[in-house]
Amino acid sequence: MKKLRNYDGAPGCSMEAALHILGGKWKGVILYHLFKDGTMRFSELFRTLKGVNQRLLTKQLRELEEDGLISRTVFPVVPPRVEYALTEEGKTLYELIMGLSVWGREWLERRGMRTAEDEDFTELMADTERSSSET
Template sequence: MPLDRTNKVSCNNYRCEIEVTLEVIGGKWKSLLIWNLGIHKVIRYNEFRNIIPDISQKMLTQQLRSLENNNLVKRKVYNQVPPMVEYSLTDLGIKLLPILEELDLWGKEFISKLDK
């Protein structure tokens, strides 16, 4: 069960596994973070701010922590001054990439049909 839910709802209250998946990757930013890590492989914290300029520092930190807590993203801290932090996908996070690719294709098709 995603750690986000541990204090909210029992695992027994999920109606199906799709609900779990959407909770783990849902929201405005998580899927974008995963998608960009799939493209770039490794991204430094400040690079995320350039790639996704509309995300606030607070929200970026919260979303990355959530993804890290759910074992989708790994965080590597280098002991230097100033500190450098890099993020990459775990094996579990990499398994989401085909799903996100299908969502991307579906979205493009949906938009193209709206334009007609």
């Protein structure tokens, strides 16, 4: 049985519980890249997430794993290889995470701003719309 992180008490509301799980500067970004790119090695995630240090990335990945949103697979090779993937429970966040990404892109565009990495916005919108029509 997985060890669950300690909570100071019962959350005051469901929104508080959700933000407790997804809170953290990099958790949403990690989930976004796992949705977009599939299973990733630690080094791939580290290179993809500009501005995060290894210690913080490790902490955020451990918390996502403890909360059952991602799985960590260690391969017994030298040097060690570790891969991270979404769990079935983690996959239930698809519409939320991708919807936030779309909203963020629209917010930036309304202000005449862009992201450092030029994402394919039409593909992102199509994926999000396709997913919502399937449910």
